[in-house]
Amino acid sequence: MTTVEIFEVGPRDGLQNEKAEIATSDKIALVDLLSTAGFKRIEVASFVSPKWVPQMADSAQVLEGIMRAPGVSYAALTPNMRGLEGAIAAQADEVAVFASASEGFSKANVNATITESLARFAPIMDAAPMPVRGYVSCVAECPYDGATDPADVAKVVAELVAMGCYEVSLGDTIGRATPEQIDAMLKAVTDVCPAEKLAGHFHDTSGRALLNIDVALSHGVRVFDAAVGGLGGCPYAPGAAGNVATEAVLAHVERTGYATGLNADIIARAGQMALALRG
Amino acid sequence: MTTVEIFEVGPRDGLQNEKAEIATSDKIALVDLLSTAGFKRIEVASFVSPKWVPQMADSAQVLEGIMRAPGVSYAALTPNMRGLEGAIAAQADEVAVFASASEGFSKANVNATITESLARFAPIMDAAPMPVRGYVSCVAECPYDGATDPADVAKVVAELVAMGCYEVSLGDTIGRATPEQIDAMLKAVTDVCPAEKLAGHFHDTSGRALLNIDVALSHGVRVFDAAVGGLGGCPYAPGAAGNVATEAVLAHVERTGYATGLNADIIARAGQMALALRG
Numbered sequence: 001m002t003t004v005e006i007f008e009v010g011p012r013d014g015l016q017n018e019k020a021e022i023a024t025s026d027k028i029a030l031v032d033l034l035s036t037a038g039f040k041r042i043e044v045a046s047f048v049s050p051k052w053v054p055q056m057a058d059s060a061q062v063l064e065g066i067m068r069a070p071g072v073s074y075a076a077l078t079p080n081m082r083g084l085e086g087a088i089a090a091q092a093d094e095v096a097v098f099a100s101a102s103e104g105f106s107k108a109n110v111n112a113t114i115t116e117s118l119a120r121f122a123p124i125m126d127a128a129p130m131p132v133r134g135y136v137s138c139v140a141e142c143p144y145d146g147a148t149d150p151a152d153v154a155k156v157v158a159e160l161v162a163m164g165c166y167e168v169s170l171g172d173t174i175g176r177a178t179p180e181q182i183d184a185m186l187k188a189v190t191d192v193c194p195a196e197k198l199a200g201h202f203h204d205t206s207g208r209a210l211l212n213i214d215v216a217l218s219h220g221v222r223v224f225d226a227a228v229g230g231l232g233g234c235p236y237a238p239g240a241a242g243n244v245a246t247e248a249v250l251a252h253v254e255r256t257g258y259a260t261g262l263n264a265d266i267i268a269r270a271g272q273m274a275l276a277l278r279g
Numbered sequence: 280m281t282t283v284e285i286f287e288v289g290p291r292d293g294l295q296n297e298k299a300e301i302a303t304s305d306k307i308a309l310v311d312l313l314s315t316a317g318f319k320r321i322e323v324a325s326f327v328s329p330k331w332v333p334q335m336a337d338s339a340q341v342l343e344g345i346m347r348a349p350g351v352s353y354a355a356l357t358p359n360m361r362g363l364e365g366a367i368a369a370q371a372d373e374v375a376v377f378a379s380a381s382e383g384f385s386k387a388n389v390n391a392t393i394t395e396s397l398a399r400f401a402p403i404m405d406a407a408p409m410p411v412r413g414y415v416s417c418v419a420e421c422p423y424d425g426a427t428d429p430a431d432v433a434k435v436v437a438e439l440v441a442m443g444c445y446e447v448s449l450g451d452t453i454g455r456a457t458p459e460q461i462d463a464m465l466k467a468v469t470d471v472c473p474a475e476k477l478a479g480h481f482h483d484t485s486g487r488a489l490l491n492i493d494v495a496l497s498h499g500v501r502v503f504d505a506a507v508g509g510l511g512g513c514p515y516a517p518g519a520a521g522n523v524a525t526e527a528v529l530a531h532v533e534r535t536g537y538a539t540g541l542n543a544d545i546i547a548r549a550g551q552m553a554l555a556l557r558g
Contacts, residue, residue, distance in 0.1 A: 178534060207509075207527030210486050230486075230520070241509070241520060248486030255457055 004258040005041075005223045006249055007169070007199060008034055010274055011062070012043040012077060014231025014243055016055050022277050024058040028065040030273055034228065035069040037266040043225075045076035045092060047083035063090035075133065079110065084124050095128055096169075097121040098135035099160065101153040104144025105137055105173065118159055125164045134160035134168040135201070139185050140177030147181070150188035158192040167197050169225055172212065175205025175241065182212045186219040195220030202244050204230065209244035210252045217253075224249055228267060229274030247271050283496075283537040284320075285528055286448070286478060286504045287313055289553055290341070291322040291356060293510025293522055295334050301556050303337040307344040309552055313507065314348040316545040322504075324355035324371060326362035342369035354412065358389065363403050374407055375448075376400040377414035378439065380432040383423025384416055384452065397438055404443045413439035413447040414480070418464050419456030426460070429467035437471040446476050448504055451491065454484025454520065461491045465498040474499030481523050483509065488523035489531050496532075503528055507546060508553030526550050 011031050015022060031044050044066065045059035059076060068074065076092035078084045087095045099117050100106035106114045125132055138145075139153045157168050170189065172182070182200075189198065200216040202209040202224070213224055226249040232242030250262055290310050294301060310323050323345065324338035342353060355371035357363045366374045378396050379385035385393045404411055417424075418432045436447050449468065451461070461479075468477065479495040481488040481503070492503055505528040511521030529541055 178530075180534075204486055206530060207483055207486070207489050207524060208531065210490060245486060251457075251485060252487065255459075 002258055003222065004217075004253045004260055006039065006246055006260060006262060007041045007043065007223055007225045008039045008228060008246060009043040009201075009225045009243065010034070010227035010229065010231045010246065010270075012046050012056070012075075013225070014227035014229070014274065015277070016046060016053050017232050017242065018055060018278055020278070022055065024061045024065065026277050027058070027062050030228075030270060030277065031062065031066045031074075033266065033270045033273060035067065035072055036263070037270065038260070038262040039072060041073045041075055041094070043075040043077070043096070045074075045087070045090065047076055047078050047086035060086060060090040063092060073131075078124060080120060081123055081127065084128055088129065092130065094131040094133060095124070096133040096135055097124055097160070097165070098137060099156050100137040100142075101148050101156050102138040102142035102145045105142045108144060109137065114156060118156070118163070121163060131166045132164060134165035135171055136160070136168060137171045137173040139170045140172050140181040141174055143174050148185075150185040153185050154188040154192045157189050157198075161193050161197060167199055167223065168193065169199040169201045169223075171201040172203055175203030175209070177202070177212055178208065179211045179215045182215045183219075186216060186221070190219055195222070199223035199225055201225040203232070204241040204244040204248070207241075210248065213244075213249065213252065214256075217258075224253075227274075229271035229278070231274050231278065245271065281537055282501065283532045283539055284502045285318065285525055285539060285541060286320045286322065286502055287318045287507060287525060288322040288480075288504045288522065289313070289506035289508065289510045289525065289549075291325050291335070291354075292504070293506035293508070293553065294556070295325060295332050296511050296521065297334060297557055299557070301334065303340045303344065305556050306337070306341050309507075309549060309556065310341065310345045310353075312545065312549045312552060314346065314351055315542070316549065317539070317541040318351060320352045320354055320373070322354040322356070322375070324353075324366070324369065326355055326357050326365035339365060339369040342371060352410075357403060359399060360402055360406065363407055367408065371409065373410040373412060374403070375412040375414055376403055376439070376444070377416060378435050379416040379421075380427050380435050381417040381421035381424045384421045387423060388416065393435060397435070397442070400442060410445045411443060413444035414450055415439070415447060416450045416452040418449045419451050419460040420453055422453050427464075429464040432464050433467040433471045436468050436477075440472050440476060446478055446502065447472065448478040448480045448502075450480040451482055454482030454488070456481070456491055457487065458490045458494045461494045462498075465495060465500070469498055474501070478502035478504055480504040482511070483520040483523040483527070486520075489527065492523075492528065492531065493535075496537075503532075506553075508550035508557070510553050510557065524550065
């Protein structure tokens with residue numbers, strides 16, 4: 001296989017950590033530009049409580065305001081049934097649930113054990129009329145528990161797939177994973193789930209995102225989440241890099257022989273727009 | 280050889296692009312902390328015109344105020360004789376001159392051709408009572424001229440060494456170099472200068488700094504410039520990463536089998552301090 005897909009997550013995972021309030025119209029303009037770049041999937045919204053993530057309070061308006069390009073799936077995060085209802089009403093094309101591979105992060109992020117959080121997703125999986133993607137956080141390192149056992153990641157991945165997730169995105173949430181950790185983690189995960197159902201979600205906080213992508217490519221992973229302009233930051237290292245930049249992933253995988261079907265010029269413009277939004 | 284030296288450039292190359300004015304006392308505190316981390320060389324000052332780089336206007340005060348750790352060389356940039364006089368008066372342990380490998384950047388940065396800029400350094404080399412390091416900008420890509428011919432880099436390196444520079448630092452000034460470009464450039468440069476006299480100065484704007492460091496390591500380069508906290512930004516891509524973070528280089532080279540003699544905990548604290556200064 002010589003194709004790599006980049007799942008653009010800038011408008012959601014990228015923007016959600018930005019402190020300055022970003023106008024709904026600016027978010028829509030960013031998504032509309034990204035829609036012309038060749039992405040098949042763009043994450044644009046999160047139906048979480050505005051108390052937790054005020055930046056995403058206008059998710060319904062964003063989904064309503066964007067121009068929907070044919071063949072592009074517009075995705076929304078849905079932590080619970082209420083979120084799913086919002087995503088359905090706003091006509092999200094796909095939704096995503098998120099679990100942690102580490103108990104410490106699960107407790108801190110969703111105030112539940114891993115098992116409890118997975119149980120919350122069961123009704124979402126049953127009710128969702130659209131495809132559901134799964135995210136797993138802290139697949140290598142957790143800010144609370146330290147190194148994550150690859151077996152713990154495999155277990156959560158297997159459960160998400162068994163529940164019906166069409167794909168599971170493996171997140172190095174704090175950007176501290178080493179290539180060796182990603183290798184060990186993917187060895188365990190691909191034992192329970194084919195690489196075709198996996199995505200890599202790497203943050204560049206330690207500058208190793210592209211190294212980790214190379215390891216994931218060697219395991220057969222062909223989908224990578226990235227945020228245009230490297231939007232996002234890392235809540236655990238203020239000022240440090242967060243999501244790996246779409247521009248960086250695009251240049252890297254094309255340089256090493258994969259096709260992406262993406263327009264680098266449009267993405268560069270979107271990156272400038274994203275950085276301007278960040279202020 | 281299994282040792283890699285990181286030349287800490289955060290207090291100079293890192294801070295100089297920061298727009299907010301940073302108090303002299305904060306700069307001194309950052310250098311003093313860095314002085315306890317095991318670095319052999321720290322770039323702390325730049326005796327350029329304050330009109331060009333207002334952030335560096337207090338270079339003499341910084342050099343006067345820091346506690347000088349035994350065995351640490353405190354470096355200053357000196358573009359001309361007046362800068363050298365300032366560096367001598369402030370007792371900089373070493374100084375640096377900077378040339379470009381591309382005519383476009385040379386014209387824009389120092390308003391001179393490459394040949395003219397090298398001629399300006401001759402009296403500095405003659406007069407400097409301390410070691411002089413050379414910087415070469417745009418060793419792979421230039422914001423004005425595009426790709427740089429490796430032969431052009433080799434020519435400037437050879438001239439700087441012939442003029443007496445004890446080491447030449449090869450800068451991917453705009454952070455767009457690919458590993459293939461660095462490989463081709465170092466093939467040409469090591470034909471005219473032994474790797475022991477070279478340093479790599481990579482920016483992480485495209486996320487490829489560690490990939491480029493690996494290529495440089497394969498050519499025998501064992502000195503890398505880096506800025507704590509990834510300070511610096513890129514003047515050609517506002518908001519994008521600039522200098523590769525010292526923390527990232529340290530973790531990467533130690534993980535791949537090199538000793539640095541650096542204290543990662545102190546450097547992490549310095550990184551936090553640097554990010555706080557950036558505001």
